[in-house]
Amino acid sequence: MADTTREPILEVRNLVKHFPLTQGIVFRRQVGAVRAVDDISFTLYPGETLGIVGESGCGKSTVAKLLMNLERATAGEIFYKGDDISKLSGRALKAVRRNIQMVFQDPYTSLNPRMTVGDIIGEPFDIHPEAAPKGDKQARVRELLDVVGLNPEYINRYPHQFSGGQRQRIGIARGLALNPEIIICDEPVSALDVSVQAQVINLMEKLQDEFGLSYLFIAHDLSIVRHISDRVGVMYLGKMVEIGSDTAIYDHPTHPYTQALLSAVPLPDPDAREGRERIILTGDVPSPANPPSGCRFRTRCWKAQDRCAEELPLLAVPQRYADADTAVAHDSACHFAEEKPQVTHA
Amino acid sequence: MTETGIDLVKDETPATPGTPLLEVRDLQVEFHTREGVAKAVNGVSYSVEAGETLAVLGESGSGKSVTAQAIMGILDMPPGRIAGGEILFQGQDLLAMTEAQRRKIRGNKIAMIFQDALSSLNPVLSVGYQLGEMFRVHKGASRKEAKARAVELMDRVRIPAAKDRVNDYPHQFSGGMRQRIMIAMALALEPDLIIADEPTTALDVTVQAQVMDLLAELQQEYRMGLILITHDLGVVADVADRIAVMYAGRIVERGDVREIYRTPAHPYTKGLLDSIPRLDQKGSDLYAIRGLPPTLTSLPAGCSFSPRCDRAREICVTERPLPVTVLDAEGAPVPGRSSACHFWKETLHG
Numbered sequence: 114m115a116d117t118t119r120e121p122i123l124e125v126r127n128l129v130k131h132f133p134l135t136q137g138i139v140f141r142r143q144v145g146a147v148r149a150v151d152d153i154s155f156t157l158y159p160g161e162t163l164g165i166v167g168e169s170g171c172g173k174s175t176v177a178k179l180l181m182n183l184e185r186a187t188a189g190e191i192f193y194k195g196d197d198i199s200k201l202s203g204r205a206l207k208a209v210r211r212n213i214q215m216v217f218q219d220p221y222t223s224l225n226p227r228m229t230v231g232d233i234i235g236e237p238f239d240i241h242p243e244a245a246p247k248g249d250k251q252a253r254v255r256e257l258l259d260v261v262g263l264n265p266e267y268i269n270r271y272p273h274q275f276s277g278g279q280r281q282r283i284g285i286a287r288g289l290a291l292n293p294e295i296i297i298c299d300e301p302v303s304a305l306d307v308s309v310q311a312q313v314i315n316l317m318e319k320l321q322d323e324f325g326l327s328y329l330f331i332a333h334d335l336s337i338v339r340h341i342s343d344r345v346g347v348m349y350l351g352k353m354v355e356i357g358s359d360t361a362i363y364d365h366p367t368h369p370y371t372q373a374l375l376s377a378v379p380l381p382d383p384d385a386r387e388g389r390e391r392i393i394l395t396g397d398v399p400s401p402a403n404p405p406s407g408c409r410f411r412t413r414c415w416k417a418q419d420r421c422a423e424e425l426p427l428l429a430v431p432q433r434y435a436d437a438d439t440a441v442a443h444d445s446a447c448h449f450a451e452e453k454p455q456v457t458h459a
Numbered sequence: 460m461t462e463t464g465i466d467l468v469k470d471e472t473p474a475t476p477g478t479p480l481l482e483v484r485d486l487q488v489e490f491h492t493r494e495g496v497a498k499a500v501n502g503v504s505y506s507v508e509a510g511e512t513l514a515v516l517g518e519s520g521s522g523k524s525v526t527a528q529a530i531m532g533i534l535d536m537p538p539g540r541i542a543g544g545e546i547l548f549q550g551q552d553l554l555a556m557t558e559a560q561r562r563k564i565r566g567n568k569i570a571m572i573f574q575d576a577l578s579s580l581n582p583v584l585s586v587g588y589q590l591g592e593m594f595r596v597h598k599g600a601s602r603k604e605a606k607a608r609a610v611e612l613m614d615r616v617r618i619p620a621a622k623d624r625v626n627d628y629p630h631q632f633s634g635g636m637r638q639r640i641m642i643a644m645a646l647a648l649e650p651d652l653i654i655a656d657e658p659t660t661a662l663d664v665t666v667q668a669q670v671m672d673l674l675a676e677l678q679q680e681y682r683m684g685l686i687l688i689t690h691d692l693g694v695v696a697d698v699a700d701r702i703a704v705m706y707a708g709r710i711v712e713r714g715d716v717r718e719i720y721r722t723p724a725h726p727y728t729k730g731l732l733d734s735i736p737r738l739d740q741k742g743s744d745l746y747a748i749r750g751l752p753p754t755l756t757s758l759p760a761g762c763s764f765s766p767r768c769d770r771a772r773e774i775c776v777t778e779r780p781l782p783v784t785v786l787d788a789e790g791a792p793v794p795g796r797s798s799a800c801h802f803w804k805e806t807l808h809g
Contacts, residue, residue, distance in 0.1 A: 168663035169634075276751050306518040307690055311734035311747035318744070333664070340736035340745065359741075377668035379693030381735050383717045386697060393672060394665045397633040 120195070121156040122327050123180070123213075123295060128153045128189035128199075130175050134402060147402045149175040151351035152189070154428075157295065162321065162328040164342030164359075166335055166374070170398055171348040173331045177299045180329065181215050182206055211241050214288040218300035220280030224272040230283055231268040234258070237290040244291045257286040260323075262316060278309035282316065289320065297329045302337065314341060335378050339363050347371045350409040351401055353428055357443030365441040367431055367450035370410045408447070416449045424448070478550045479506035480684040481530070481569075481652055486544035488525050490755075491537065497755035499525045501708035502544070507684040509651065512675075514687045514695040514716070516731075517705035520752055523688045526705075527654045530686075531571050532561045548652070567597050570645035572674075574657040576637035580629040586613075586640050587625035593647035612643040616673060635666035639673065646677060652684040659694065671698060692735060696720060701795065704728050707753050707763035714785065714796030724785045724798035724807040726768045762800070770802050 131146035150172040157163050165173045178184040180191060182198065191199040198209050217223035224233055234254045238245035246253040255265035261282040272280055281301060288296050301317070302310040314337060321328060332338050338345060339359055346356040347370065355368040366372050373392040380389070394413045399405055408426050411417040431450035434442040441452055488500035500522040507513045517523040528534040530546055532553065546553040548569065553561060573579040581589060590612055591605030600608065606625060613621035616639040629637055638658065645653050658674065659667040675698055678685050689695060695702060696716065703713045704725065712725035723729040733746035750767040759765060765775040778801070785796040785803060800806060 168665065278751065306752070307692070307731055308518060308734060308748040309751070311745040312749070314736075315744045315747055335664075336736045340741060373665060377664045379668075379671075379691070379697040381692040381696045381720070381732070383696045383699075383720050391668065393668050395669075397635055397666065398663075 119159055121192075122159045122194060123157040123329075124192040125156070125176075125180070126154050126190045126192070128176070128179060128191065129187045130172075130179055130184060131187045145402055148351050148404060149401055150179065151404075153348075153351075153353050155346055155353065155356060157327050157329060159294070159327055160321070160325050161343045162330050162341050164338035164345040165329065165331045165348060166333060166338050166345060167348035168333065168374075168398060170350070170401060172351040172401070173348050174299055176348075177215065177297050177329070177331055180297055181213060182210065207241070211244055211291045212293050213295045213297065214291065214293040216281070216284050216288050216296060216298045216301045219304050220277055220284055221304070223284055224280060226272055229269050229271055230258070230263075230275075233272070233283060234286045234290055237287065241291055253290075257289060260289065260320070261286045262312075276309075277305050278312060281305060281313050285313075285316065285320070289324070292324070293326070295327045295329065297331070299331045300333070301330075303332065303334065310337070317341070335363075335375065347374065350398060350404055352409055352446065354410065354447070355443070355445045356428070357445075358440055361440040361443040365439070365443075365452050367434070367441065367443075367445040367452055368410075368447045369414050369416050369449075371445075372453050373413075410447075416447075418449075420448055478547070480509045480511075480549065481686075482506040482545075482547040483526065483530065484545040484547065486526060486529060486546065487542040488522070488529055488534065489540050489542045491540065492756065494754075495756040498708050498758065499539075499755055500529070501758075503705070503708070503710055505703045505710065505713065507652065507686055509684050510679070510682040512678065512685045512687055512698055512700045514689060514699035514702045515705060516689060516692070516695055516702055518690055518752060520707075520755065521705040522708040523705050524656055527571070527656055527686065527688055530654060531569060532558075532565060533571075566593060566650070567648045568650050569652045569654065570648070570650040572638075572641050572645045572653065572655040572658045574660050576634070576641045576661070577629060579641060580637065582629055585626045585628055586632070587627075590640070590644055590647060593644060597648055608647075612647055613640070615646070615677075616640070616643045618643075634662055635670060638662060638666075638670050642670070642674060642677070646681070649681055650683065652686070653678070654686045654688070656688045657690070658687070660689070660691070667694075674698075692731065704731075707758060708755060709763065709799065710782065711764065711800070712798045713782075714793065718793065718796060722807055724796070724803045725764075725800045726770050726802075726806050727764050729806055730767075770800075770805065772801070774801050 128150055129152055130150040131148050133143045134145040134147060135141040136144045153176065167173050179186050186199045190197045193209055201209060231254050234257055235250055238250055255268060258265045258268065263279060263282050302313050305313060318341065320326060330338060330341055342359050344358050345362040347354050347362065349370050355362060355366065355371045362371060366375060373394050376392045396413050399412055405412050407423050408421040411421040426446045426448045428444045428446040430442050431445055484504050486500050486503045490497040490499055503526050505513060515523045529541060541554060587606055587609040590609035594600035594605040594608050610621050610625050613625060618624060618636055618639055659670050662670060671694065687699060699716045701714065702716050702719050703710045706727050712719065712728045719728060720732065723732055730748040734748060736745055748767055753759060753763055761776045761778055762780050765771040780799045780801045782797040782799040784792045785798050785807065787793050
């Protein structure tokens with residue numbers, strides 16, 4: 114379980130990533146920017162799982178890339194154990210990266226088809242020789258295969274000889290190789306079949322207990338995120354709109370977008386079909402290159418008023434719940450944040 | 460609907476009362492591969508009535524999409540081959556028809572909605588042209604009439620400002636809007652049956668809710684039969700009347716959606732339902748079906764699910780279970796409910 118009294122292991126402050134939009138071939142002029150991530154802050158504590166949910170284009174994968182330093186942040190800081198890592202490069206960056214690893218979404222494209230499983234899982238040792246086991250590297254790779262539930266005899270096989278679920282296990286073994294403290298999982302099970310998803314989720318939970326890992330778990334499947342996360346953040350169009358404990362987000366959501374998102378998820382219960390109030394949002398997510406003024410959700414929100422267009426709502430505990438002692442008192446970026454009792458989720 | 464002046468009277472062939480809209484009987488589809496013959500569909504039977512939604516539930520490789528392609532007549536042959544069975548549409552066997560006859564039915568009476576709207580639409584033709592093509596080809600409408608009908612259809616699936624957008628190209632629409640265009644195209648000739656192959660898998664949840672709502676509403680309005688192919692247990696629970704659960708090319712369980720979700724009679728269905736994360740399981744392991752789906756080129760001799768099944772006994776390995784009618788607690792047969800498991804009773808009653 115997460116220990117929130119301890120120092121955060123990762124702290125993100127006012128993180129911004131704008132991708133420039135340019136025009137012209139010889140003289141490239143910047144004509145605008147895709148605001149993929151726009152001023153996001155959150156913390157991750159040791160041993161905890163923070164789930165990030167949101168629809169495609171909300172910037173959740175960009176956050177993952179920024180944390181890994183695969184993309185440079187336009188502004189903002191990322192503190193790893195108190196040190197800002199967002200501006201590091203070269204040797205210093207390499208040293209930090211050892212402790213933050215990533216598991217990717219698509220197990221079919223994230224493994225090199227021309228490398229054997231042993232080479233894939235052992236590659237981190239070539240990049241970080243200081244972390245490589247003394248002596249027999251092969252033995253350590255076999256051990257890792259065993260840890261993720263694969264037969265250690267498979268060390269000389271190639272990725273195409275494995276199924277999707279097995280490949281995702283290989284990706285996880287590669288992530289574990291350097292004994293990292295944080296693993297960033299970007300949609301780790303969404304490419305897998307339903308019956309295999311549960312296997313991989315169970316494995317990830319087991320590994321977290323065993324190695325004391327912190328997970329940043331990015332996914333769009335709300336029921337899986339609820340199952341695995343201690344805290345959950347909801348993103349919309351580059352902004353964090355609501356963040357809190359899993360009970361806060363799933364049982365007491367106060368942001369209209371979270372409420373709509375939860376109510377839109379079809380429940381696996383035919384008897385719940387009637388009598389369930391659903392919020393069907395109209396329209397599509399606006400373009401992040403040209404987001405609405407004020408609150409970004411206002412164009413699809415049923416509560417929107419003039420104030421929403423003029424004033425950007427801040428992510429904070431809503432005034433009306435400031436004194437509440439329950440899960441409802443959590444950060445929500447809405448001028449009219451209020452619980453909606455009918456919203457339920459499995 | 461006839462404001463544009465084209466005659467769209469459907470040539471009704473009244474089916475004999477009692478015959479289902481579509482009936483698939485013992486369908487067998489094989490693929491010849493280098494590794495041997497893959498039996499993708501291995502004796503599948505199901506039926507759909509007008510106005511009814513049948514959900515075909517299964518994982519990748521279970522044969523659910525191949526069955527749909529065989530019904531539509533868009534199976535790649537070779538490598539595919541229909542090795543046996545019948546597909547009766549309004550009482551007539553589609554497999555016995557000539558290509559010309561099938562072409563008349565395709566789009567006109569049976570239409571399909573594909574998963575990935577972006578790759579299913581032609582990127583170099585405007586959506587209006589592609590929608591209008593349905594009327595030009597099948598109904599002999601003029602270009603002008605076809606365009607007018609296209610605008611009407613886009614209005615029908617609630618694409619805002621349809622008149623202004625009719626000349627836009629697929630890439631100018633969002634994912635949800637493109638899927639609406641796919642639905643509009645399927646609805647164009649008011650077919651009797653729509654096959655939707657993972658229609659919302661590529662969409663976000665809030666957009667998925669919009670699209671499924673629209674589809675359900677239009678289906679009711681036109682009293683169409685709908686075959687919904689999906690792996691999403693939530694979507695099935697939301698819209699289906701009946702379910703057929705497929706595993707390794709066979710239907711393992713079938714019946715009313717409520718009954719199956721409440722009391723599954725096949726260990727595979729039960730395993731799928733149990734692996735959905737539930738609130739009370741937080742902090743504990745999820746139920747996971749162990750192992751992997753079998754390779755279709757070398758299916759086990761007995762029950763295909765037996766290597767992964769907690770209930771498997773000797774008989775499951777040697778003898779293939781045939782679908783049997785499920786009986787309720789009083790011993791009366793449950794209409795339309797079957798399970799292909801030697802131990803369905805034990806599974807059903809815990």
